[in-house]
Amino acid sequence: MAYKVKLNFFEGPLDLLLFLIKKDRIDIYDIPIAKITEQYLSYLELMKLLDLDIAGEFLVVAATLMHIKSRMLLPPEESELDEDEMEDPRDELVRKLLEYKKYKEAAFQLQEMRDRNRELFLRKGLGDRNSFIPGENDDYFEASLFDLINAFRKVLKGIPRETFHEVIKDKFTVSDKIHSIYHLLSRDNKILFSELFGSAGSKSEVVAIFLAVLELVKMKEIVVMQRGFFGEIEILRNPELARMNA
Numbered sequence: 111m112a113y114k115v116k117l118n119f120f121e122g123p124l125d126l127l128l129f130l131i132k133k134d135r136i137d138i139y140d141i142p143i144a145k146i147t148e149q150y151l152s153y154l155e156l157m158k159l160l161d162l163d164i165a166g167e168f169l170v171v172a173a174t175l176m177h178i179k180s181r182m183l184l185p186p187e188e189s190e191l192d193e194d195e196m197e198d199p200r201d202e203l204v205r206k207l208l209e210y211k212k213y214k215e216a217a218f219q220l221q222e223m224r225d226r227n228r229e230l231f232l233r234k235g236l237g238d239r240n241s242f243i244p245g246e247n248d249d250y251f252e253a254s255l256f257d258l259i260n261a262f263r264k265v266l267k268g269i270p271r272e273t274f275h276e277v278i279k280d281k282f283t284v285s286d287k288i289h290s291i292y293h294l295l296s297r298d299n300k301i302l303f304s305e306l307f308g309s310a311g312s313k314s315e316v317v318a319i320f321l322a323v324l325e326l327v328k329m330k331e332i333v334v335m336q337r338g339f340f341g342e343i344e345i346l347r348n349p350e351l352a353r354m355n356a
Contacts, residue, residue: 121255123171124210126153129256131207133340138207141200143182147175156259160317162324178203253334253343255324258303261343262320265307282315287322295332295347303334303343 181199326332
């Protein structure tokens with residue numbers, strides 16, 4: 111697909127690793143490196159399938175994971191060092207993740223303070239199906255890029271292969287799907303992410319829909335929310351824009 115979404119406004123490779131660790135409730139001090147490497151590479155493959163603009167840092171971290179994995183597979187060399195003094199190949203990665211997590215949490219707290227001062231709701235509170243009310247339900251969170259990709263993987267798994275019939279005359283563009291999402295949100299201010307793919311009949315159409323969602327997020331036309339971590343993703347019109355247009 112020729113359409114490419116720039117991801118400079120999204121998270122980076124360490125965010126993806128933290129997402130995978132949190133998703134599977136993994137102890138950050140005891141990362142199963144083979145499992146994490148496999149999952150990380152599968153996400154990169156999906157990002158390439160979607161023709162997302164992957165920064166070089168993602169590939170550097172992929173190479174680092176594979177290097178750590180290979181070191182852990184090798185038999186230990188004879189050494190005069192006691193076993194307790196030998197460094198775990200994962201230690202440097204864990205240090206980087208913990209440091210990144212600390213600064214990310216600090217930045218998030220500053221963001222929340224700024225948003226409260228501006229009275230702009232971003233991550234908490236939703237009203238009923240047709241409203242978007244700040245501060246009502248604290249179990250809602252703004253979904254990340256990787257939450258969206260995780261939901262997209264579930265959509266692909268849930269669609270039978272026989273429904274993926276590529277028809278040459280069918281051309282689905284991201285612009286068309288953006289207009290379709292606008293149309294849905296004009297009738298209902300809130301739609302489920304999974305509902306967008308209900309009538310999709312080809313792989314190219316599914317990809318176009320997903321890229322349309324990313325583009326609308328980038329344009330700040332919509333916000334993507336989920337009830338609790340890894341919950342169902344819901345798409346809503348940006349409340350700030352709605353107030354401006356009121």
